[in-house]
Every structure is written in structure tokens, then in C-alpha cells.
Amino acid sequence: MKTALLALLGDQEIVKTLREVFGVDQKEKELQTLKEEVAAQKLIIEQQEERLHDLEQYSRRNCLNFTGVPENPDENTLQLAVDLAKMANVSLHRTDLDRAHRIGAPKPAAPGQPRPPPRPLVVKFISYQKREAVWFGRRDLRKAIPPRGSSLPEGSGGKIFVQENLTRRNQELMFEARQLKRAGKLWAVWSDGCVPKAKKTQQAPTVRLRSKADLRQFE
Incomplete structure (x- = not known):
């Protein structure tokens, strides 16, 4: 019986008839x-x-x-931002x-530490031009002395880093790109206008x- 059934299934006309009876072709089209x-x-x-x-970014x-901006319980964060800009x-x-x-x-201080590490400070500027001016002056900030009357201690600038406010997805992307840079597979990784970018070598084109x-492509 098995042999006979296999013989029937080998007959293309019979297979075609069965497909029509059960609507196989139509179901395949629908699928x-x-x-x-x-x-x-x-x-x-x-x-x-x-x-x-893109809208979130x-x-x-x-x-x-x-x-790395020193934190105090009674601090004025707006004044801190003004002082940081002046340092830039x-x-x-x-x-x-x-x-x-x-x-x-x-967060509580770690065991053996007098105080917890300062939390990041996020500053939103009214003007994108002002934001860009501070961004481009970030290297000067690290070498500057806090202005007179500031709550920032002297020498704190060298511990402060300025970063663009990236989405979580772009932060994760930058993290993985920096891992490739540490592995020697990328020459440079940075963000510009909140757009992550990379270069494989110094002479290579910039990749967004x-x-x-x-x-x-860099792995």
C-alpha cells in the first residue's frame, strides 16, 4: 500500500488534482x-x-x-552652569x-570614602549657539580656575568632563565603538551635534x- 501511495504521489497529474481539491495553491498565495x-x-x-x-535625540x-562636578547639598545648579561656562x-x-x-x-558614600561621587549635571541651554560655545570650550574648562565666589573648589576643572546628551541607544552605540577603539580597530570615536561618528584610520573617511x-565593518 505504501508503495502504491508513493507511486500515486509521483504522478504529477494526481498531485495537481490533490492540490486543487485541497486548495493548496490558493493557501500558498494567501500565505x-x-x-x-x-x-x-x-x-x-x-x-x-x-x-x-531622531526626535528624541x-x-x-x-x-x-x-x-565630575563637585556636588553639595545646598548647591545652586543654575549658578554652577554659569560658572562652568565661564571656565570654558x-x-x-x-x-x-x-x-x-x-x-x-x-547615593550613599562607598565604604572608606568621605562622600559619594558627584552625580552628572545636565544643563539645558535656551540657545543652541550658547550650548555649542560651551561645547567647543570644554578643553579650556579643564584647565581653568573657577571664577571668584564660585562653589567649585580650585583644581576641580581637571576632573570635569563635558559630553553631549545622547539617547540611551546612542550611548550604547558609543560604548561599543569605544570598545573597538580600545581594541585598535578604530582610530577615533566621537559625537558631533549628537551624531556618533568614527574613523578607522587617520586618513580614512568619517563614518556616521x-x-x-x-x-x-570594523570588527
Whole structure:
């Protein structure tokens, strides 16, 4: 019986008849249509996610993160931002700022330490031009003496780092890119206008990094 059944299935006319009886061809067409619709919907979702990410990053373009800024319980974060700008050779007034605050909840000091490490300070500027001026003066800030009357102690500038306010996705992308740089696979990694970028060698063209897939060419 098995041999007879196999013989029947080997007959193309019988197979064609069975496919017509059970509507196999129609179901295959419907399945292919569904696959195409799912792929189209997936593409739309990915495009929407990309737009949302770009909007989130754009909303952060007027912000800068300052790490290593000494923290005090009664500090005035807006005045701190003004003082930091002055150390970067930028004249800034409180009216040039939207807000300034520490990131995250306060943490207890580690065992053997007199105080916990300072939380990052995020500053949002009213003007992108002012933000850019401070960004380009960040190296001067590290060598500068705090202005008279500032709550910042002398010598604190050398411990302060300024970073662009990147989305979590771009932060993770920058972290992986820096790992490749440490491994000697990239010459430079940086962000410019909140856009992660990299160069394989000093003479190589600059590559804009939009996703982790862009890093595969350097692995």
C-alpha cells in the first residue's frame, strides 16, 4: 500500500488534482500575501521607531552633560552652569539657561570614602549657539580656575568632563565603538551635534554611526 501511495504521489497529474481539491495553491498565495504584509508592517514600525529616536535625540540637542562636578547639598545648579561656562570662556547668564539638574537619585558614600561621587549635571541651554560655545570650550574648562565666589573648589576643572546628551541607544552605540577603539580597530570615536561618528584610520573617511550594524565593518 505504501508503495502504491508513493507511486500515486509521483504522478504529477494526481498531485495537481490533490492540490486543487485541497486548495493548496490558493493557501500558498494567501500565505505569501500575509508574509509580504507582515514584512511591510515591520518596515513601517522600524521607520517609525527611527523617527521617534531622531526626535528624541533632537530634543536633547540643547543639552550638555557635565561629569565630575563637585556636588553639595545646598548647591545652586543654575549658578554652577554659569560658572562652568565661564571656565570654558563663555559669557553666560541664568536667562540663557532653561534648567540644570543632577541626574539620578543621591547615593550613599562607598565604604572608606568621605562622600559619594558627584552625580552628572545636565544643563539645558535656551540657545543652541550658547550650548555649542560651551561645547567647543570644554578643553579650556579643564584647565581653568573657577571664577571668584564660585562653589567649585580650585583644581576641580581637571576632573570635569563635558559630553553631549545622547539617547540611551546612542550611548550604547558609543560604548561599543569605544570598545573597538580600545581594541585598535578604530582610530577615533566621537559625537558631533549628537551624531556618533568614527574613523578607522587617520586618513580614512568619517563614518556616521546610526546603529550597531554600522560597527560590523570594523570588527
